[in-house]
Amino acid sequence: MVTRHEATGKTAWSLHRLLAGGELSSVELVTRYLRRIAEGDGALNSFIHVDSDRSLSRAESLDKMRAGGENLHPLAGIPIAIKDIIAVKGMPLTCASGILSGFVSPYSASVVERLEQAGMVVIGKTNMDEFGMGSSNESSFFGPVRNPHDPDRVAGGSSGGSAAAVAAGFTPVALGSDTGGSIRQPASFCGVVGVKPTYGRVSRFGLVAFASSLDQVGPLTHDVRDAALLLGVISGHDPRDSTSSSLEVPDYLARLEDGVKGISIGVAGEFFGEKLDEGTRERCEGALDAARACGMTVKEIDLPFLEYTLPAYYVLCTAEASSNLARYDGIRYGKRENRDRTLDGLYRATRSKGFGAEVKRRIMLGTYLLSRGYYDEYYAKTVRARAFFRNEIVKAFGDVDLILTPTTPGPAFELGEKLDNPVDMYLSDIFTTVANLTGLPAISIPCGVADRLPVGLQLMARPFDEETMFSAAHALEGELNAGRV
Amino acid sequence: MVSREEVERIAKLARLQLTEEEVDRIRVELDQMLDFVRKIDELDLPERFKDEISGEASLQLRDDVVTDSEAGDLVDLAPSRQDRLYEVPGVIEEVK
Numbered sequence: 001m002v003t004r005h006e007a008t009g010k011t012a013w014s015l016h017r018l019l020a021g022g023e024l025s026s027v028e029l030v031t032r033y034l035r036r037i038a039e040g041d042g043a044l045n046s047f048i049h050v051d052s053d054r055s056l057s058r059a060e061s062l063d064k065m066r067a068g069g070e071n072l073h074p075l076a077g078i079p080i081a082i083k084d085i086i087a088v089k090g091m092p093l094t095c096a097s098g099i100l101s102g103f104v105s106p107y108s109a110s111v112v113e114r115l116e117q118a119g120m121v122v123i124g125k126t127n128m129d130e131f132g133m134g135s136s137n138e139s140s141f142f143g144p145v146r147n148p149h150d151p152d153r154v155a156g157g158s159s160g161g162s163a164a165a166v167a168a169g170f171t172p173v174a175l176g177s178d179t180g181g182s183i184r185q186p187a188s189f190c191g192v193v194g195v196k197p198t199y200g201r202v203s204r205f206g207l208v209a210f211a212s213s214l215d216q217v218g219p220l221t222h223d224v225r226d227a228a229l230l231l232g233v234i235s236g237h238d239p240r241d242s243t244s245s246s247l248e249v250p251d252y253l254a255r256l257e258d259g260v261k262g263i264s265i266g267v268a269g270e271f272f273g274e275k276l277d278e279g280t281r282e283r284c285e286g287a288l289d290a291a292r293a294c295g296m297t298v299k300e301i302d303l304p305f306l307e308y309t310l311p312a313y314y315v316l317c318t319a320e321a322s323s324n325l326a327r328y329d330g331i332r333y334g335k336r337e338n339r340d341r342t343l344d345g346l347y348r349a350t351r352s353k354g355f356g357a358e359v360k361r362r363i364m365l366g367t368y369l370l371s372r373g374y375y376d377e378y379y380a381k382t383v384r385a386r387a388f389f390r391n392e393i394v395k396a397f398g399d400v401d402l403i404l405t406p407t408t409p410g411p412a413f414e415l416g417e418k419l420d421n422p423v424d425m426y427l428s429d430i431f432t433t434v435a436n437l438t439g440l441p442a443i444s445i446p447c448g449v450a451d452r453l454p455v456g457l458q459l460m461a462r463p464f465d466e467e468t469m470f471s472a473a474h475a476l477e478g479e480l481n482a483g484r485v
Numbered sequence: 486m487v488s489r490e491e492v493e494r495i496a497k498l499a500r501l502q503l504t505e506e507e508v509d510r511i512r513v514e515l516d517q518m519l520d521f522v523r524k525i526d527e528l529d530l531p532e533r534f535k536d537e538i539s540g541e542a543s544l545q546l547r548d549d550v551v552t553d554s555e556a557g558d559l560v561d562l563a564p565s566r567q568d569r570l571y572e573v574p575g576v577i578e579e580v581k
Binding site: 103106239242305307308311312314315322326329330331332333334335336338341342343344345346347348349351352355360361363364365367368369371377378381382384385387388391421422423426 | 487491492494495496498499500501502503507511514515517518519520521522523524525526527528530531534535536544545547559561562563564565571573574575576
């Protein structure tokens, strides 16, 4: 079992100090991580692709730039792992699916371009649930990802590879994507920090689409400071993503130490019902004590619509996915199965062979919900319900600045435990989908362990108020780590 | 329960080819998933959310100018091609 501290468990921020101070070169740093991956990832399967040559050569050029006295970004020379649903030019882009096995991306996503411009070194692509559809990373074409805290348990999904890689010390930071909780839930299960920004904060250009009105890219890191640092780099308007916001990006790092006295945190009983795991409940209640110790106030709020968010999420995401995944037809890229020589036959054979079972299930459900006779009853109603949820959550934020919830109903479950009924797996997202449906920013931070498994707590803020979210999370993190609670 | 015909109709729309076993299994799974999402039926939306709603965001447009493709020649990615043309099964029958 790999613990955070014995691993190369250093944060990007502390690595930046070592690099800037000349105590370590980027080549040495990247070499260490590559060695750790080679030694340890066989047991976890967190990477789909590791590129030693490319990353070492990049590290070398960054060391030269530093030696030449160039003014470098704090993230320069530091490795990052990228979830395999985000395009990196010249690297495979499989989305953990058979239908894209062998596909090499001809371009890089905007977020990757920004990180590379800051001097980061992409060391590889991480494993995930196929096309982002899953909460356990058991649906990957490349096999499941195991939890570094207990290899018989899931890492969570769909960004399981990114979460496990950070937790195991294979990379200091990683990028993931979150449609219904896919960054936050694995972050919670693996004991790391995960952020889903406000919808539109980060460009989706180069993020393979699963559900376009819900998807966002975000960082997975050891601590809140690193998450703030990374989000600052990847955020901002992008003319290539028409859903990206033109709002200015604040200096998240500078605002991190903003005082939190007087910030009010809302707690809804709907998140703390009887089905919640006891250990999770205790840790989250402990976090509320930590919040009070920091000078924040805790207030009870009501979110009675919460029980409808998960079903609404599955209507919308499957409907959107059925449309987005129609492009995988074997014609212009990816795998093609051409056995019966008709066009329709080609489509059906390619897709049936290429997609895994969960993806097929969701495409089927989405297609059904959008089909004649059912469209109004399910999809159209759910779109209206979504507007209603947004309205309700705005009302809730009239009284409080943040909403605190457990990230998941319990800690990491065992591999194979939730594969009998697809709905069992979906219930894992019960606390996370509301942020995607309403576009709110949300962060999961570790808040202790229960039965030796990490527990995560979630903070949600108003749209584009990542600053309050980060400063509160940073304060809580400090209080919890100090062991005062 | 969702009928076999219904499953086959949906599979056709989704361009998926299901085996007998898969049809049987997907019937059960679709039912489980539909039972779950049906909860939306219970939600009583306030009056003003019952009609069509307009989006809050407006569509951002860019200037209609030609820009270079940043991704190079994408035809290179094709599973099957002839020169710069995608090769596909015939879709037009010969008129005799």
